[in-house]
Structures are given as C-alpha cells and as structure tokens.
Amino acid sequence: MQFQQLQYFVAVAETRHFTRAAERVHVAQPSLSQQIKALERELGADLFLRARGNITLTDAGEALLPLARRILADADTARHEVQELVQLRRGRVRLGATPSLCTGLLPDVLRAFHDRYPGIRLLIEESGSHDLVRELARGALDLALIVLPLPTPAPALTTVELLREDLVVVSSPEAPVPGRDGWAVEIGDLEGERLVMFRHGYDLRELTVAACRSAGFEPDFAVEGGEMDAVLGFVRAGLGVAVVPRMVAARAGRGLRVTPLARPGLHRTIALAHRSDVAPPRAARELQRMLLER
Numbered sequence: 001m002q003f004q005q006l007q008y009f010v011a012v013a014e015t016r017h018f019t020r021a022a023e024r025v026h027v028a029q030p031s032l033s034q035q036i037k038a039l040e041r042e043l044g045a046d047l048f049l050r051a052r053g054n055i056t057l058t059d060a061g062e063a064l065l066p067l068a069r070r071i072l073a074d075a076d077t078a079r080h081e082v083q084e085l086v087q088l089r090r091g092r093v094r095l096g097a098t099p100s101l102c103t104g105l106l107p108d109v110l111r112a113f114h115d116r117y118p119g120i121r122l123l124i125e126e127s128g129s130h131d132l133v134r135e136l137a138r139g140a141l142d143l144a145l146i147v148l149p150l151p152t153p154a155p156a157l158t159t160v161e162l163l164r165e166d167l168v169v170v171s172s173p174e175a176p177v178p179g180r181d182g183w184a185v186e187i188g189d190l191e192g193e194r195l196v197m198f199r200h201g202y203d204l205r206e207l208t209v210a211a212c213r214s215a216g217f218e219p220d221f222a223v224e225g226g227e228m229d230a231v232l233g234f235v236r237a238g239l240g241v242a243v244v245p246r247m248v249a250a251r252a253g254r255g256l257r258v259t260p261l262a263r264p265g266l267h268r269t270i271a272l273a274h275r276s277d278v279a280p281p282r283a284a285r286e287l288q289r290m291l292l293e294r
Contacts, residue, residue, distance in 0.1 A: 003075065005039040006068040008032050009047060013065050016055045085282075089119045093284045096125040096132040096144035098203060099228040101270065104247030105145070105163075109294050113287050120283050128201040133157065136275055142284035145291075147203040148269040159271040162291060166246045167207070167266040169259045172238040177259065184262035187215045194222035194240035196231050203268065208243045211266055232256065 011021035012032070022029040040047050045060035057065065097106055102124065110122060125135060129146040136144050137156055148159065169185045171178050178193060179185035190212060197219070198205040212219040222240035228248065235242050236255040243266065249258045272291055274280050280288065 001039065001042050002035075003071075005035050005042075006071055008035050009039060009061075009064065010068050010072060012036060012048065012055065013057055013061065013068075018055065088117055088283055088286065091119075091281065091283050092121040092123055093281070093287050094123045094125065094140065094142045095284075095287065096127065096135055096141045096146075098129060098132070098145065098147060099126050100204060100245050100248050101145045102126050103228050104245055104251055105270070105294075107251075109287075109291055113290055117283065117286070129203050131201065133273070136273060139275070139278070142274065142280045143288055144273045146271055146273050148271045156276055157273045158276045159273045160292065162270045162272050164267055164269050167204075167243050167261060167268065168246050168249050169241055169261060170232070170235050170244055170249050170252070170256045171241040171259065172236055173255070173257045175238050175241075175257075177257070178241050179259060179262075183259075185259050186262045187211050187266070188217075190219065190241075190243075191215070191217040193220070195219050196226065196234045196240040196242040197221045197224035198231055199225045199227070204243065204245070207266060207268060 007025055008021065008027070011024045012018055015021045015024060018033055018036075019029050022032040025032065036047065043060065043064070046058050047061035047064060049056045049058055095106075106124075113120075114122065125132065125141060125144075127135070129150060132141065132144040132146055133150060135141045145162070146159070148161070169178055169190075179189045195208070197208070209219055223234050226234060228244075231242050231244070232248075232252050234240065243261075245268065246258075249256065272288060274284075274288070279285075
C-alpha cells in the first residue's frame with residue numbers, strides 16, 4: 001500500500017468522480033484509475049461500486065476512508081513538524097522596531113537569539129509605530145515592537161504588552177542641571193530649555209510635545225529632525241536636552257547626564273504585535289517567546 005494510492009482513494013471518495021479526483025491531485029485520470037485498481041488488488045477487496053457512472057463506496061471503502069484520512073493527516077503533521085524544526089536551523093525573521101527599542105531593548109535579546117539559532121537571518125526594519133503597523137498589515141514583517149496606544153485602532157493585529165518604560169531627561173554634563181533642584185525635572189521645567197527633538201513620526205516626539213502642551217507651553221527646539229543616535233550626539237555636544245527612554249539612556253555610555261522626570265513623569269508602553277489572521281513562522285514565534293521571557 002502506497003501513500004500516493006491513499007491520496008488518490010480519498011480524492012475519489014470525496015468527489016465521487018474519477019476525472020474530478022484526478023484533477024484535484026494533478027494526475028492523469030488513467031494513472032489514477034490504475035493506482036486505485038492496484039490498491040484494491042493489494043487489499044483484496046473492491047473499494048468502489050462503479051455503476052452507470054455513479055461512484056459509491058463499498059463496505060471495504062467505507063472502512064478504509066477514515067483510516068486513510070487519518071494516515072494522510074498524520075503525514076501532513078509529520079511534514080509540518082519537520083519543516084518547523086528546519087525553520088529553526090535556517091530561514092529568516094523579519095522584525096520591526098522603533099529606533100529607541102533597537103538601541104535599548106533589542107541588542108541583548110537578538111544576541112541571545114543569534115547564539116541559539118545562528119542559521120536564522122534577522123532582518124530589522126527600524127521605523128515609527130505607525131509605519132510598522134502598516135508594514136505588518138501588508139505582510140512585510142513577521143513581528144513588530146511598537147508603542148501603545150496606537151494613533152488609530154488596528155483590529156487586524158494581536159498585541160501583547162511587553163513592558164512599561166519611564167522616560168528621562170538627558171543633558172550634557174557641562175550644561176546647567178535641568179530642573180529646579182537637580183534631582184528631578186518637572187515637565188514645566190522644560191519651558192525655556194532648548195530641546196533636541198526627533199524627526200516627525202517618532203513616538204517620542206509626539207509624546208514629548210503633547211506633554212509640553214498639556215503643561216501650557218510650546219517646546220523650543222534647538223535642533224530637530226534627528227534619529228536616536230544623532231539626538232544623543234547633539235545632546236553630548238551641548239546643543240540642548242532631550243527626553244528619551246530610560247533603557248536608551250542607560251546604554252548611551254559616557255558624556256550624558258541622566259535626570260528622572262518628577263512624578264507622575266512620562267511613560268510609554270511597549271507591545272509586541274503580529275497579524276491576527278496569520279500565525280508567525282516558527283522562528284518568529286521563538287523570538288517572540290524570548291522577548292516575552294527576557
């Protein structure tokens with residue numbers, strides 16, 4: 001008994017037509033008929049009653065059909081499981097993340113993932129949450145680290161909260177200490193401070209500007225339009241202060257003074273997102289697990 005014969009048998013049993021069954025399994029109808037006859041000889045019983053073009057199952061065919069379906073399903077499961085294992089030896093993961101998360105959160109996790117699965121290529125898309133959501137929706141990414149809440153609802157996405165992170169103020173050690181007491185900065189203290197501001201599309205830009213406006217003033221930009229590394233460099237050079245995530249400030253190294261924001265401060269919620277209608281590949285699910293367990 002051959003696996004292919006069982007495929008042909010199930011196709012005929014479900015279509016009740018040899019020609020349509022042959023089309024379903026992409027084989028010539030005479031070849032399919034020959035394989036069915038060979039299966040019947042092997043089993044020593046007719047599987048179909050062929051009367052005036054009407055195809056029905058015999059008792060032997062009725063007995064074989066659920067067993068054949070189970071065998072085919074088990075074979076598909078085996079094939080799927082092996083492919084899943086292969087995906088962890090080679091393949092790719094397409095991960096999107098905001099620039100601040102690429103700087104602060106991802107390096108350690110990606111190093112651990114690469115050490116465990118060196119054959120998997122990591123393709124990183126660095127952009128703002130709005131752009132990453134659009135890339136997820138069109139299937140260009142497997143996973144994305146985004147900032148919540150999203151500016152517009154995204155019902156086609158599944159999001160899992162990863163962490164809630166404080167924002168801090170960074171400044172040059174040579175510049176005056178921001179704030180009134182040198183220990184914490186009120187949002188209102190940023191009025192009159194020259195800010196180094198990210199480009200449009202950065203979640204941090206929108207969050208900082210909204211906080212300043214809620215405190216009753218428009219922020220004053222010394223420099224604007226930079227990416228994360230550029231913003232930190234401009235702050236080191238003494239061009240102004242910036243509001244950045246605590247993780248970024250912790251990894252930024254020397255040349256920056258870090259001052260917390262006074263309570264209630266500013267925070268952001270980081271979430272891991274993927275499309276709701278498509279399960280991420282096995283390698284992407286493994287990276288997802290490592291991010292959630294980090």
